[in-house]
Amino acid sequence: MTSITLEPGRIPLDAWRAIYRGAGVALDASVRPAIARSAEAVASIVAKGEPIYGINTGFGKLASIQIGLHELETLQRNIVLSHAAGVGEPMPVPVARLMMALKLASLARGASGVKLETIDMLLAFLDKGITPVVPAQGSVGASGDLAPLAHMTTVMIGVGEAFVDGVRIPAAKALAQAGLKPLTLGAKEGLALLNGTQFSTANALAGLFETERLFQTALVTGALSTDAARGSDAPFDRRIHDLRGHAGQREVGAVLLTLMAGSAIRQSHLTGDDRVQDPYCLRCQPQVMGACLDLLRQAAATLTIEANGVSDNPLVFADDGEVISGGNFHAEPVAFAADMIAMAICEIGSLSERRITLLTDPALSRLPAFLTPKPGLNSGFMIPQVTAAALVSENKQSAFPASVDSIPTSANQEDHVSMAAHGARRLIRMAENLTGVIGIELLAAAQGCDFHKPLASSAPLEAVRDRLRREVPTLEDDRYFHPDMAAANALIRAGEIIKAADHALPGLEG
Missing domain, CATH: 1.10.275.10 (Fumarase/aspartase (N-terminal domain))
Known part of the structure; x- marks a missing residue:
């Protein structure tokens, strides 16, 4: 290394x-x-x-x-x-x-x-x-x-x-x-x-880095879900996002458009689908995921400053021969950054879970119920969707802003505190929950695309499906589902889905 x-x-x-x-x-x-x-x-x-x-x-x-x-x-x-x-x-x-x-x-x-x-x-x-x-x-x-x-x-x-x-x-x-x-x-x-503030900052940075990878993976699974649902890529048109002007929104729209470029499944939507508009979980990905990207970048900027700063007390100014007591130890900037990351984690997962639900609902997706060839005899993705909902709800409950809380300590000498430590510490747990949600979406989206054969998706998305299928075969009949989810999560943690897409994805540095 x-x-x-x-x-x-x-x-x-x-x-x-x-x-x-x-x-x-x-x-x-x-x-x-x-x-x-x-x-x-x-x-x-x-x-x-x-x-x-x-x-x-x-x-x-x-x-x-x-x-x-x-x-x-x-x-x-x-x-x-x-x-x-x-x-x-x-x-x-x-x-x-x-x-x-x-x-x-x-x-x-x-x-x-x-x-x-x-x-x-x-x-x-x-x-x-x-x-x-x-x-x-x-x-x-x-x-x-x-x-x-x-x-x-x-x-x-x-x-x-x-x-x-x-x-x-x-x-x-x-x-x-x-x-x-x-x-x-x-x-x-x-x-x-x-x-x-090094404990709080380390935990916040760790949460930020895990979320960055999950954000990028969710762009890929979001594009794959859009194809699985035979959704439109028109909402990703650059002209729409240029009119609004948010940097993250423009970048996400462009990435989604290129991820789906050349998809035969998408082409079939143009010639044989009477749906005029897609649900928000497909159509508004640039707006939601773009806002998350902007938020994560703002948190990254704050944490980069904090990581380079001096936050102990008192501080020694050797050239002046002075020692001055102040309050750089107060981790309010870190607390705010951690709260922003927590909000982004929640929204990435919430949008992903909505796409899972769309794919499993035949009224919305026009795919077999719960993505199984034999609904009734098989339950397919019925309970994985429930698991995703549970994980999303748990993250929502964890995302209440830590920075708005305070409790006096040290006999009221330290009468206002930031709560940055546990605000940052929760992020890795929340990111692990998000991994589970995106893993289920990856499985569901790949399964949905299987129903469109012989039509293929775009080259990047087909490469993602091929990488998944090396570990997890298509679900024909019900089987022990947990190993499939574990395999998908392992691919996400290892960055294999991003690597398979072989596509430039927006990150924290812009």
């Missing part, structure tokens, strides 16, 4: 996507002097003995309590141990690796006061495959993702657990196997590692 060299402050979205997919991580050497100057500035402040929040004081509501010089290392260790209070299942390893890379990029901006040894420990974790076990629940997305980032940091000091080669082992053992010694955190380092 390729390695990504991070240039803090200038890291593009595709680099974060590659890291999430497993790429290695390196750090541009040019940033090391700035990191060192930041650490030296903290050391100078410590030597003066003036009370500065996060360096020689307590935290949160306890910020007025000054800590003596001889207790500063204990202070930083204590904040890590006390804040490691997460619950729930561990975050997935790819997301945890992404979180560490995000924290590395933030600290490497040279505004956090951490030592080079601390930076190198994060690099070593990413290089040697040491992934902290981080319980996924416990952050409210303000004052940083404190609990999850504390669990990340405990492993750096030899406490807690880590995944190494898929095995969960004690942190001390993981460090020893890698030839690493536990860190002794200096002034401000514990707080710098704990404070920040």
